[in-house]
Amino acid sequence: MKILYGMQRPDEGEIRVNGKPVGFHTPADAIGAGIGMVHQHFMLADNLTVLENVVLGSEPRRGGLALDFAAARKKIREISDAYGLGVRPDVPVEDLGVGDRQRVEILKVLYRGARILILDEPTAVLVPHEVDELFDNLRGLVREGLTILFISHKLDEVLRVADEITVIRRGTTVATVNPKDVTSRKLAELMVGSELPSPETRESTVTDVVALSVRDLTVRTGDGRPVVDDVSFDIHKGEVLGIAGVEGNGQAELVEAIMGMRPCEAGALTLGGADISQWSTLKRRAGGIGYIPEDRHRHGLLLESPLWENRILGHQTRRPNVKGPWIDRAGARADTRRIVEEYDVRTPGIDVDAATLSGGNQQKLIVGREMSGDPVLLIASHPTRGVDIGAQAAIWDHLRTARAAGLAVLLISADLDELIGLSDTLKVILRGRIVADVDPANVTPEQLGSAMTGAGEGV
Amino acid sequence: MNGFVDRLLGRVRLGGWLAVAAPVIAVAFAVLITSVVLLIAGSDPVGAFTTLAEYGTQPRSMAMILNTGVMYYISALAVAVGFRMNLFNIGVDGQYRLAAVVAAGLGGAAVVPGVLNIVLVIVVAVVVGALWAAIAGLLRVYRGVSEVISTIMLNAIATGLGSWLVSEHFGVLTGNDLGTRPIPDDAHMPGIPLIAGTPVLVNGFIVVAVLLGIAYWVVLNRTRFGFELRATGKSESAAVASGVSVKKMIVVTMVMSGAVAGLIGMPELLGASYKYSNNFPAGLGFTGIAIALLGRNNPVGMAVGALLWSFLDNSSNQLQLLDISKEIVQIMQGVVVLSVIIAYELVHRYRIVAEQRRVSRELAAPQEAPKAEAAA
Numbered sequence: 134m135k136i137l138y139g140m141q142r143p144d145e146g147e148i149r150v151n152g153k154p155v156g157f158h159t160p161a162d163a164i165g166a167g168i169g170m171v172h173q174h175f176m177l178a179d180n181l182t183v184l185e186n187v188v189l190g191s192e193p194r195r196g197g198l199a200l201d202f203a204a205a206r207k208k209i210r211e212i213s214d215a216y217g218l219g220v221r222p223d224v225p226v227e228d229l230g231v232g233d234r235q236r237v238e239i240l241k242v243l244y245r246g247a248r249i250l251i252l253d254e255p256t257a258v259l260v261p262h263e264v265d266e267l268f269d270n271l272r273g274l275v276r277e278g279l280t281i282l283f284i285s286h287k288l289d290e291v292l293r294v295a296d297e298i299t300v301i302r303r304g305t306t307v308a309t310v311n312p313k314d315v316t317s318r319k320l321a322e323l324m325v326g327s328e329l330p331s332p333e334t335r336e337s338t339v340t341d342v343v344a345l346s347v348r349d350l351t352v353r354t355g356d357g358r359p360v361v362d363d364v365s366f367d368i369h370k371g372e373v374l375g376i377a378g379v380e381g382n383g384q385a386e387l388v389e390a391i392m393g394m395r396p397c398e399a400g401a402l403t404l405g406g407a408d409i410s411q412w413s414t415l416k417r418r419a420g421g422i423g424y425i426p427e428d429r430h431r432h433g434l435l436l437e438s439p440l441w442e443n444r445i446l447g448h449q450t451r452r453p454n455v456k457g458p459w460i461d462r463a464g465a466r467a468d469t470r471r472i473v474e475e476y477d478v479r480t481p482g483i484d485v486d487a488a489t490l491s492g493g494n495q496q497k498l499i500v501g502r503e504m505s506g507d508p509v510l511l512i513a514s515h516p517t518r519g520v521d522i523g524a525q526a527a528i529w530d531h532l533r534t535a536r537a538a539g540l541a542v543l544l545i546s547a548d549l550d551e552l553i554g555l556s557d558t559l560k561v562i563l564r565g566r567i568v569a570d571v572d573p574a575n576v577t578p579e580q581l582g583s584a585m586t587g588a589g590e591g592v
Numbered sequence: 593m594n595g596f597v598d599r600l601l602g603r604v605r606l607g608g609w610l611a612v613a614a615p616v617i618a619v620a621f622a623v624l625i626t627s628v629v630l631l632i633a634g635s636d637p638v639g640a641f642t643t644l645a646e647y648g649t650q651p652r653s654m655a656m657i658l659n660t661g662v663m664y665y666i667s668a669l670a671v672a673v674g675f676r677m678n679l680f681n682i683g684v685d686g687q688y689r690l691a692a693v694v695a696a697g698l699g700g701a702a703v704v705p706g707v708l709n710i711v712l713v714i715v716v717a718v719v720v721g722a723l724w725a726a727i728a729g730l731l732r733v734y735r736g737v738s739e740v741i742s743t744i745m746l747n748a749i750a751t752g753l754g755s756w757l758v759s760e761h762f763g764v765l766t767g768n769d770l771g772t773r774p775i776p777d778d779a780h781m782p783g784i785p786l787i788a789g790t791p792v793l794v795n796g797f798i799v800v801a802v803l804l805g806i807a808y809w810v811v812l813n814r815t816r817f818g819f820e821l822r823a824t825g826k827s828e829s830a831a832v833a834s835g836v837s838v839k840k841m842i843v844v845t846m847v848m849s850g851a852v853a854g855l856i857g858m859p860e861l862l863g864a865s866y867k868y869s870n871n872f873p874a875g876l877g878f879t880g881i882a883i884a885l886l887g888r889n890n891p892v893g894m895a896v897g898a899l900l901w902s903f904l905d906n907s908s909n910q911l912q913l914l915d916i917s918k919e920i921v922q923i924m925q926g927v928v929v930l931s932v933i934i935a936y937e938l939v940h941r942y943r944i945v946a947e948q949r950r951v952s953r954e955l956a957a958p959q960e961a962p963k964a965e966a967a968a
Contacts, residue, residue, distance in 0.1 A: 394832055415835030424833065432833035435826045445819060447834035455816050462814075481954040489951045 137251060137282075138163045138170045150249070169242025170251040175234050177226045184209060184222040187241050212243050217273045231380070232263040236270065249280040254519065256290055260379050261549075261582035268294050288320050338371035339557050343403075344541030345391070345510045350400030352386045352565075359398070360386045362565040368510065368541040373532070375544045375556030375573065379585050383565035384545045385427060388514050391543070392424055393417050405509055419450050423503035427514035427545070429492075433499045436488035440480060441469040443487050444502055451506055472501035477527060493524030500528055510541045517551060529555065549578040561585055614939045615893070618931040619900075625931070626924045635916045643914055647907045651790035658786070658794050661902035662801045662859050663873065665895055667880025669808050670852035672889040674739075676812060677825035677845050683728055683743025684853040685877025686750030691721040692857030693754040693772070696868035697762030699861070700773030709779035710862060717854040717861075724750065725850020729843040739846065747877075758868065771869025781862035797859035804852065805891040821845060853877065882929050888936065901925060 137148065138160055147154045150166045157163045160170075177186050184202065187209055193201040206222050213220040218236045226234060235255060242250060252271075256264045271281055271294060285291050291298055292312045300307045300323045308323050345368045352361035361383045368374045378384055389395035391402060393414040402410045409417055418424070424447065426432035434443050445454040445465050453464030469483045476497045480490055487495060496516070503511060513532065517525040532555060536542055546552050552559060553573045561569040561584045569584050627637035647653050667684060674681035681687075695717035704712055728746060731737040762772040783793025812818035824831040824841050832838055856876050857868075865872065883901055887894030908921035 392833070393835075413835065413837065414832070415837075418835050426833055431827070431829040433830065435823055435830055437826060438822075442819070446823060446830060449816050449819055449823075449834065449836075458815050458817065460814055460816060460819055481951055485947065485951060489947050 137168060164245050164247065167246060167248040168251065169245060169247025169249070170253070171235070171238045171242060171255060172253055175238055177234060177237060179227040180225065182223050182225050183220060183229070183237050183240075186226055186237060187222070187244050191245055209240065209244065212240055216243070216270065216277060218270060230263075232259060232266055235259070235267065239270070239274075248278075249282065250274070251282045251284070253284050255283070256285065260585055261579055264290065292320065337557060338537050338539075340370045340372075340539065342370045343367045344370050344372075344405060345543070346401075346403040347391070348401040348403075350387070350390060350402070351398040352383075352390050352395060353398045360565050361390060361397075364400075364562075364565070364567055366560060366567070368543055370509075370539045370541050371536055372557045373536055373542040373544050373555050375546065375552040375559040376562050377546075377549065377552050377559060377571070377581055377585055378562035380547060382562050382585075384514070384562060386565075387562070388424075388427070388512055388543075388545060391417075391512060392422065415450060418447055421507070421509035423506075423508035423511040425496075425499055425503055425511070425513045425516050427518075429495055429499055434487045434495060437486050439485060440473070440478075440483040440487060440490075440498060441466045443498065444469040444472065444483075446502075448502065448506060468505065472498060472505070476501035476531065491521070493520035496520045497524055497527060500531055504531065504535060508540060510543065511535065512543045512545075514545045515547060516544070517546075517548065549581050553578065553581065614935040615896075615932060617939075618935040619928060621931040621935070622924055622928040625927045626920065629923055630916070630920065633916075633920075635914065639914055640911060640916055640920070643910050644904075644907045647910045648903045651787045652792050653906060655787045655790050655792035655794050657899060657902045657906050658798060659792075659859070659864075660906060661895075661898045662795055662798050663856055663876055664879055664883055664898035664901055665801050666804060666852065666859075667856045667876045668883035668887060668894040668898055669804055669880075669891075670849050670856065671877075671880040671884040672887075672894060673808070673849040673852060674845060675825075675884055675889050677821045677841065678828070679842065679845055679849070680740045681725065681728070681743055681846065681849045681853075682740055682881070683725060683746045683750075683877070684849070684856070684880055685875060686743070686747035687721040687724045687850045687853035688856035688877060689754055689872070689874065690724055690750040691717040691854035692861055692872065693757050693762070693868050694720045695854075695857070696772040696775070696861055697757060699775040699779060700762065700867060702776050702779070706778040709775065710781060713775070713779070713862060714855070714858060717858055718851045719854070721854025722847045722851040725846045725853065726843065729846030732846075733839045733842050739842075754868075762868075766869075769869050769871065771867045771871075774867045775862070779862070780866060781859075783863060795859045795863040797863055800855070800858075804855070805895060809891045817844075856880070882925065886929055886932050888932075900928070 136157075138157070148157070149155070150168070155162075155166050157166070163170075178189070181189070184206055188200075188202075188205045193204045193208075209220065209222045212218070213222075218240055220233070220236055220240050226237065229237065239250065255267060259267060268290075271283070275281060275296075283291065283294055292315070295312050297309065298312055298315070298320065299309045300320065310320070310323075347367075348365050350361055350364045351359055353359050364383075364387060366374060376384055376387070386395060390397045390400075393409075393412060393416075397410070400410070401408065404417070404420055404422065407420070409420060412420065430436060433446075435446060441462075442465075445460065448454050453461060453468045455461055456464075466483060472478065473480060473483060478490070478494050478497045478501065480494060487498070490498070500516065511532075516532070517528050520528070529551075532542060532544075542555075544552065544555055553576060556573045559571040559573045559576070559581075560567050561571060561581070563585065571581060571584065623641070627641075630637040630640055648657065667688070670684045670687075671681060695713045698716050699709055699713040702709060724746060725743075728737075728739045728742040731742045732739045758770060758772060763770050764773050781796040783796055784798065786794040786798070810818075812822060820831065820836045821841060823834065824836055824838055828838055831841075857872070860873055861868065879901060883894055883897040886897035886901070904921045904925055908918035911918050911920060
């Protein structure tokens with residue numbers, strides 16, 4: 134994908150666009166050949182309008198210096214109408230929802246004349262009805278003669294939207310199939326190379342012992358707006374408590390408040406009977422909270438440090454990483470080897486930088502690290518986001534095993550199947566408030582999706 | 593971009609022969625550029641470099657190079673402590689000068705005798721340097737003031753404060769030179785006859801400098817504190833999530849950087865001039881920044897950088913014998929720093945590509961190995 138968009142150069146092989154072999158050195162070359170990419174993480178400037186974002190970098194000129202916004206506005210309207218995108222050019226991007234932003238990203242590439250669109254995990258941040266809208270848009274684009282390369286881990290979506298499916302495993306094409314001829318089970322088996330994992334948990338292991346108790350927790354932003362509003366719940370040993378919600382409804386702030394990374398306005402936190410509200414992050418971690426962060430690159434890893442130094446991160450007060458004020462290199466290295474072995478982190482050694490591992494292997498390293506030192510509570514924020522299906526199955530397995538051994542898990546995820554499959558208890562968060570309790574045993578992703586957007590009543 | 597700054601500040605390791613390749617390429621490139629400049633100026637580059645090399649290898653010059661190098665090295669260490677966690681302590685210059693003024697004033701007053709006076713002078717210098725740097729650390733933590741801005745401002749204030757202290761409180765006039773009262777003979781740091789064949793002694797502070805270099809390495813690489821400092825420098829967000837108190841780290845690191853900065857003036861004060869006057873060396877803090885960049889915050893690299901810098905400074909006067917402006921040395925120093933940065937960037941890119949290739953090659957090979965099956 135990076136090669137197709139000119140961000141990385143191939144070692145061998147060739148790319149043909151419309152039958153002509155091409156070589157890309159930069160993304161500009163790829164754009165020149167009519168290839169456009171919509172990234173998983175939106176690349177938009179929030180404080181600019183849609184129009185300004187779209188023209189950024191390829192501004193239409195008039196008379197040398199002046200910007201010709203009128204022409205740009207006209208062109209954006211034309212594209213928007215032609216493909217039914219419904220984009221309004223003069224709204225600031227910060228006022229738009231996630232689905233709208235994604236349409237702006239698509240329009241941005243079309244504006245640059247792309248005829249081939251690469252979409253990288255476009256549905257990761259969308260709720261089900263936004264996904265439906267996106268698919269309608271994509272079908273519209275295909276009808277107009279565009280080519281779309283849709284990259285996703287979500288098999289049912291691929292089956293719904295694609296005309297042809299190519300399965301890639303570890304950088305090799307495994308199979309190319311017609312979606313009419315395969316089931317999502319068959320497709321998943323092609324991806325994993327063996328039988329299909331499922332997030333289903335078996336018998337309940339929930340005990341009566343409360344591991345973490347959260348009471349009336351409120352977190353406010355700098356301007357006094359509550360982002361977590363009066364939230365209360367208990368997690369028992371051996372229980373997985375899932376929090377469902379559209380991203381940006383207070384999940385990240387809730388997690389950071391429990392970790393002590395963000396001050397809370399009000400509320401009490403009790404971990405295994407001890408009041409931890411005033412504890413520092415370090416003390417909470419040492420007290421038995423493991424943390425799989427939402428963004429592993431920002432919060433979970435030192436990308437340009439070797440794996441064994443990453444083993445120490447967040448556990449720098451505990452054995453086997455330290456002896457008193459000294460780093461215990463031998464201990465940390467030996468334990469890193471154990472994690473690599475037990476959690477099947479695919480790496481040539483523990484001295485390579487974390488950045489050289491794939492996302493799935495980075496995540497397995499983090500899971501292994503956070504499971505070390507007998508945690509009482511594990512906060513798992515999007516534990517399988519952006520990882521391959523093999524690593525996903527492995528991570529689910531580890532969570533289940535730990536749960537059976539009495540670990541309490543707070544699970545936050547955008548993957549509704551994962552939430553429904555793994556959770557013993559499921560709560561829905563909307564605008565910082567817990568708005569519904571859902572029984573994961575008999576709820577469908579569609580019902581959950583509408584509860585998350587506030588559309589469904591009494592699920 | 594952030595990655596580039598990380599590499600610039602040496603927070604990224606280069607392994608094996610690559611670590612040596614970059615500086616060698618850089619120095620060779622600097623020699624080349626300087627030769628071109630010399631040719632354009634109508635001088636003979638071979639003659640110039642021969643003169644520099646001949647002068648630099650005489651015993652007397654070697655002792656002098658070591659003496660200046662000691663101050664440069666301590667200055668580079670002070671800067672590097674901050675660099676390792678993304679703190680740009682531009683104020684090393686003001687910190688060491690203010691520390692030297694106060695320490696010289698107290699040392700000259702000779703409140704305690706002999707060796708105790710040496711200890712007092714050093715402790716006072718360390719404390720003054722640390723406190724002056726702490727101001728910038730506290731401003732950053734509690735008011736969000738960039739330490740780059742505040743330390744530059746504090747440099748200016750230190751200059752004024754130092755002049756006021758000398759003229760109003762500590763100053764005595766010796767001829768035309770206004771300076772602090774000289775530190776008595778019994779509190780002089782003895783020199784070491786390290787280099788044979790010259791009466792010039794090597795400043796006794798070289799021992800302190802070597803110990804500081806070792807301490808710098810041990811603290812950063814072998815202690816929990818050093819790990820937290822480096823982690824904060826590499827990724828502040830990951831450090832916060834790992835329970836590192838970044839505010840505390842900022843203040844502590846600034847204090848440490850300032851404490852080391854306080855020592856910069858000590859070789860001169862206790863081993864050469866024994867007083868603070870208008871002739872006291874200035875601008876060492878900025879030299880330290882250049883050397884920290886040159887040595888990439890590595891204790892050995894900075895030692896080599898300090899000696900190279902000191903060699904160029906000391907031998908620049910010799911060029912005038914050949915009718916070459918001694919400012920050519922400054923051009924050379926600048927080019928060395930720039931080419932080191934560029935060479936490391938190139939080597940780093942090469943290493944990233946090589947490592948990614950290696951990882952994917954080693955992982956692609958054992959497709960049928962038992963490990964792959966266990967994973968599924």
